[in-house]
Amino acid sequence: MAAKIRQKSDAPDASDRVSRIREGVTAAILEHRLLPGTKLGEDEIGEIYGASRTLVRTALQQLAHEGIVNIEKNRGAFVARPTPGDAREVFEARRLIEPTIVDRACEAVSAAWLDRLGQHLTEEREAELRGDARASVRLSGEFHKLVAEMSGHSIYLGFLKELIARSSLIILLYRRHDTPACGTDHHAEIVTAIRKRDKQAARAQMLSHLNEIEAELFLKDPAADDTRLADVLGA
């Protein structure tokens, strides 16, 4: 009988039921199946996953901490609706953190990692070819998470996961065109730079990639909350 090794309590894929709920809801939000503002009733989710409200609440609280769910007292949990201000903050943070992440990734390059990156690019291309928008959105985010994992920096990885999840909501809310969420081409260029261990190029590619994503957004400023009513209904 194999001795039971103590596993880290916060293992990413802890197979407990709370994690299953959290990951299920997260995936639904990241794939744009759950839209901002959607009510996430405790009973409803509990029935879907065959769990009691206790576990559902735990999962929802974790998601609230990650910023993709809002919990309003006595009203329940809702898929977050980031404001344009939130969006600018998220992308500013990403522009700060991700160049550093790819920088570190260049140092961690290995055959195994290059394999995983290449495989991921293939998956992205396939999803895009068959027009699977949901998979495309999910994989776009996962590319950035993959690079963060590669950096071997668990704090950056944690921060980035949060930023990616919120970015997904932001893109859904504010994207102007129906262009793909993250150009696969950009990702390929970033991988090329990483393969060459060219930190300078990697940082530059990542930065321009992020700028391009943000440039596709239409972040209208709700100048004053009071005037909106007249604005919207005055037509």
Added chain:
Amino acid sequence: MAAKIRQKSDAPDASDRVSRIREGVTAAILEHRLLPGTKLGEDEIGEIYGASRTLVRTALQQLAHEGIVNIEKNRGAFVARPTPGDAREVFEARRLIEPTIVDRACEAVSAAWLDRLGQHLTEEREAELRGDARASVRLSGEFHKLVAEMSGHSIYLGFLKELIARSSLIILLYRRHDTPACGTDHHAEIVTAIRKRDKQAARAQMLSHLNEIEAELFLKDPAADDTRLADVLGA
């Protein structure tokens, strides 16, 4: 009767009982009254705050997400014990984020903010003069949080709160001398740079301040976990 304005659900000082517990425990950890590894029993805390275990559990889960508490399955919650590797990650992240934060703070400078900063420096000096180590430690961290608030960037603020809390544990565990956690002089120099809106100087001061803190640490690498036992007990 004043109309009830909808308050943000995650108001920092939400006067609900969960927040009181969370802030109480956080303060105890940040002031080094609770040492790393200390068991945080649910009953125990619940009795102190007159709350049921349900609420205590919620608070502990939030603290776990912030990285200052570890929850081990079926064993309970413990004050986190960051490894030297964790420590390096935390300070690397701080060196990345905090220069950007002071940069933004320089743009937000105003009489009101300068007042708050000055007042804070006074408090720090007073605590240090009367040898109140606990208050010193707490205020040192709060200075950095204050600058982050000043930056007006809620994401950076959230990230930094996490990093500060963990830094406090790290300093407790790994500090070599009994030098003050954060030199008040450094803080004063940073404030001076902010007052002059000198971004360059502010970033430089902040960076050297962080470097100095980390330099005071003794981050021994536990080369192999197995050898530690022999090391420690071999004397």
Added chain:
DNA sequence: TGTGCTCGGATTGTATAAAGTTTCGCCTGT
């Protein structure tokens, strides 16, 4: 006809009870 109020249904917040797991002490066997 439109406004404001009240009551009922539904949902969340909290507490408590049942179930499962770990840990530590004690005891037995060698």
Added chain:
DNA sequence: ACAGGCGAAACTTTATACAATCCGAGCACA
């Protein structure tokens, strides 16, 4: 005397019951 195993106590985990709150339909009234 000491290693190993059994068992009870303590704790965490999960489920459920109760209390508090919110939202909306329907009604009374101006």
